[in-house]
Amino acid sequence: MDLYAExxxxxxxxxxxxGALANASLAHSGVNTTCGDHVxxxxxxxxxxxxxxxxxxxxCAISIAAVSVLTEEIKGKxxxxxxxxxxxxxYEWLGIDHLGPARVKCVTLxxxxxxxxxxxx
Amino acid sequence: xxxxxxxxxxxxQNHPDLVYLDSAATxxxxxxxxxxxxxxxxxxxxNVHRGLYPMAEEATAHYENVRxxxxxxxxxxxxxxxxxxxxxxxxxxxxxxxxxxKFLKKGDEIVLSILEHHSNIVPWQMIAKEVGxxxxxxxxxxxxxxxxxxxxxxxxxxxxxxxxxxxxxxLGTLIDLPVVVRLARKVGVKICVDAAQLVAHLPxxxxxxxxxxxxxxxxxxxxxxxxxVLYAKREILEEMDPWLGGGDMIREVHEEFSTWxxxxxxxxxxTPNIAxxxxxxxxxxxxxxxxxxxxxxxxxxxxxxxxxILNELPTITVYGPKGFDQQRGCISFTVKGVHPHDVAAxxxxxxxxxxxxxxxxxxxxxxxxxxSTVRVSFGxxxxxxDVEALRDGLKKxxxxxxx
Numbered sequence: 001m002d003l004y005a006e007x008x009x010x011x012x013x014x015x016x017x018x019g020a021l022a023n024a025s026l027a028h029s030g031v032n033t034t035c036g037d038h039v040x041x042x043x044x045x046x047x048x049x050x051x052x053x054x055x056x057x058x059x060c061a062i063s064i065a066a067v068s069v070l071t072e073e074i075k076g077k078x079x080x081x082x083x084x085x086x087x088x089x090x091y092e093w094l095g096i097d098h099l100g101p102a103r104v105k106c107v108t109l110x111x112x113x114x115x116x117x118x119x120x121x
Numbered sequence: 122x123x124x125x126x127x128x129x130x131x132x133x134q135n136h137p138d139l140v141y142l143d144s145a146a147t148x149x150x151x152x153x154x155x156x157x158x159x160x161x162x163x164x165x166x167x168n169v170h171r172g173l174y175p176m177a178e179e180a181t182a183h184y185e186n187v188r189x190x191x192x193x194x195x196x197x198x199x200x201x202x203x204x205x206x207x208x209x210x211x212x213x214x215x216x217x218x219x220x221x222x223k224f225l226k227k228g229d230e231i232v233l234s235i236l237e238h239h240s241n242i243v244p245w246q247m248i249a250k251e252v253g254x255x256x257x258x259x260x261x262x263x264x265x266x267x268x269x270x271x272x273x274x275x276x277x278x279x280x281x282x283x284x285x286x287x288x289x290x291x292l293g294t295l296i297d298l299p300v301v302v303r304l305a306r307k308v309g310v311k312i313c314v315d316a317a318q319l320v321a322h323l324p325x326x327x328x329x330x331x332x333x334x335x336x337x338x339x340x341x342x343x344x345x346x347x348x349x350v351l352y353a354k355r356e357i358l359e360e361m362d363p364w365l366g367g368g369d370m371i372r373e374v375h376e377e378f379s380t381w382x383x384x385x386x387x388x389x390x391x392t393p394n395i396a397x398x399x400x401x402x403x404x405x406x407x408x409x410x411x412x413x414x415x416x417x418x419x420x421x422x423x424x425x426x427x428x429x430i431l432n433e434l435p436t437i438t439v440y441g442p443k444g445f446d447q448q449r450g451c452i453s454f455t456v457k458g459v460h461p462h463d464v465a466a467x468x469x470x471x472x473x474x475x476x477x478x479x480x481x482x483x484x485x486x487x488x489x490x491x492x493s494t495v496r497v498s499f500g501x502x503x504x505x506x507d508v509e510a511l512r513d514g515l516k517k518x519x520x521x522x523x524x
Contacts (some may be wrong), residue, residue: 003523004467012524013458035462035478036492058492060460061522103466 003103004061007095012061017071021054026120030113032105037063041071041113045121050074050082056111062099062106069093070110083118087111124419126411127502130343140473140510144341145290145318145480145498151343151407156402158345161396168392170369173425184395184471187320187402188385195335195352196326201384202358204351205398209317210240212336212351214312215241215388216284217244219361220334223289227253230279232310234259234267234296235488236289239481241315245284254281260520265441265448267290268460269300276304277470280312284334287319291480291496292441293424293448302331311357317341321500322420324413327352342408343500348397351388358384365390420449423499423508427452430512436524437515440494451498453480456515459522461493467521468495468514474512 021027021042031038037059044052053071073093074082090107091097099107128132130149132141141149167177169184186202197203206212221244222514225231235258242256246490249256257280259272277281283305287296298314305312313334316325320337327335334357338349353361363370364373372380381387408416422444431437436457442448456464465477476496479486486492497511 002468004463009522012463014461060462060466062463106462 003096003099005095008061008065011065011068015064017054017070018056018068019054020056021052024052024054026117028113028117028120030109030116032059032063032109034105035060037106037109039063039067039110039113041067041110041117042115045079048080049076049078051076059109060106062094062103063109065094066090066107067110070114074114079118079121082114085111085114123503124411124415127210127504129153129407130502131135133502137369138472140507141500142503142511143474143476144321144500144503145496146341146453146476147346148321148343148500149502150340150345150400151404153403153407157399157403158396159199161399161410166233169395170386180395182400183399184393187398187405190402190405191350191352192450194320194325194409196328197352198328199355202352202355204353204385204388205393206336206349206351207347207394208338208340208349209315209336210338212333212334212349213240213284213315213453214244215351216334216336216353217248219364219388220311220357221248221254221282222252223253223338223360223362223414225249225252225281228279229254229281230257230277231255232259232272232275232280232283232285234272234285235261235485236267236286236292236294236296237284237482237484238286238290238315238317239483240317241284241286241506242484255279257314259285260488261292261294261485265289267294267295267296269297272301273304276308276310278308280308280310282313284315286315286317287325288316288322288450289441289485290318290481290498291453291482291494292449293453295447298330298332306331314420318450320408322416324409324416333357339397339404342401344401344404346400347394350401350407355384358388361388363387363390367391369393382426416486416501419501421445422505423448423503424449426451426505426508427497427499427511430508432516434512434519438520439490440491453494453496455491455494456518456522456524458524459518461495463522464518466497467518468511471505471510471514471517473492473510473514 023040026043039057043109165179169181176289191203300357311333335352340346370390439454461477
């Protein structure tokens with residue numbers, strides 16, 4: 001499997017939803033201590049749904065692509081539907097079927113940060 | 122001329138296409154080292170310093186012979202000054218714990234450099250916190266060389282020890298040890314050298330250099346993992362209390378108290394990593410046979426060729442000093458617009474093994490305003506072909522990321 005498929009490379013070069021959200025109702029940070037990747041998620045929640053979402057941070061192509069698709073996919077979704085999101089959902093959105101132990105955290109950082117944010121609600 | 126030693130490393134027979142450029146992390150294992158380990162297990166496995174039967178005596182003799190080899194390898198005065206440990210990290214922890222605990226007091230200062238590996242920072246932080254001592258970090262210049270003028274100012278009456286690397290594992294910066302030792306002697310402080318990288322690239326004479334403590338690992342000089350050395354002057358070791366208590370490190374044990382064994386065994390509690398020490402012995406003999414000139418010639422060739430190739434690639438920034446008198450062993454760089462982890466992963470897919478990350482030098486990374494770099498590092502088995510594979514791999518990185 002080619003990890004660096006067109007979609008991942010393109011997303012890493014042109015990330016989606018990057019930047020702070022001035023009127024966020026929820027924000028949460030996550031860091032991958034082993035490699036230094038870090039992300040801060042901003043959510044604007046209305047009627048129990050993700051009205052707006054963005055992120056700031058830095059990391060490898062996989063983690064940038066992952067946070068891009070994550071923020072894109074959950075727009076408009078109900079918070080209660082996000083609690084059970086799994087890393088496999090992100091794999092599907094990224095078009096990959098497996099990651100080795102060294103790279104799993106690149107994908108799960110944004111997911112864990114989102115789940116940390118949801119716990120605050 | 123390449124060194125023609127590749128066939129002495131069995132891993133390359135199992136993986137003929139392996140391009141291994143991560144020797145600063147661990148070197149591949151020499152055939153003689155593997156044989157020494159295996160022979161012990163197959164021919165004469167017995168505990169050392171214990172049994173009175175011939176096989177136990179044989180095991181002890183071989184084990185103690187490695188101490189003689191290590192004494193010669195470091196040009197130490199005597200075997201009592203050679204302590205076998207699990208590696209450089211354990212050696213440095215013994216210095217901080219056993220010497221630091223006894224001799225450091227509140228307000229005392231420990232001088233390190235910003236180039237240090239975490240293993241020469243964290244043990245000092247731990248002991249400093251315990252006794253109320255303070256850590257001071259000597260900065261580097263923009264070239265990546267140590268700022269010796271700043272070091273001179275940092276070492277004061279409050280300083281008790283300078284603990285410094287001999288060769289940076291991230292930038293390849295070579296430290297002018299005679300200058301640092303002279304400064305230590307002028308002020309009357311102890312000097313500890315983390316030689317984990319240095320021993321693989323330059324022979325060391327601890328007496329000539331007048332070093333108080335020195336640490337290295339066997340697995341970074343073509344031996345197995347799990348064995349290393351702490352060198353320290355006898356008079357210093359005599360004053361230090363032991364670290365681990367247990368078998369072998371005692372002379373007498375009573376219900377109420379114990380007395381300590383002679384040097385070096387006072388610091389070697391429990392059954393040591395016998396096979397690994399034997400493997401390390403074979404590696405040190407190999408290094409001595411190879412000699413300074415061949416080591417240096419090979420390092421120079423690798424360094425110059427890699428610099429040349431990296432300079433030809435437009436998107437690459439190289440960090441650290443550039444001249445061979447100031448730098449060797451490894452080269453750190455970044456590729457514009459591509460995260461180091463992605464560079465290393467794509468190189469890995471091409472069979473080129475390099476390291477990406479902070480290389481266990483987070484304070485240095487902060488000083489360089491970087492989160493991580495790609496690092497290539499050299500062993501005596503590397504050839505120009507390996508560097509060419511790196512070049513081809515980096516071209517693939519550029520293609521994948523369209524740069």
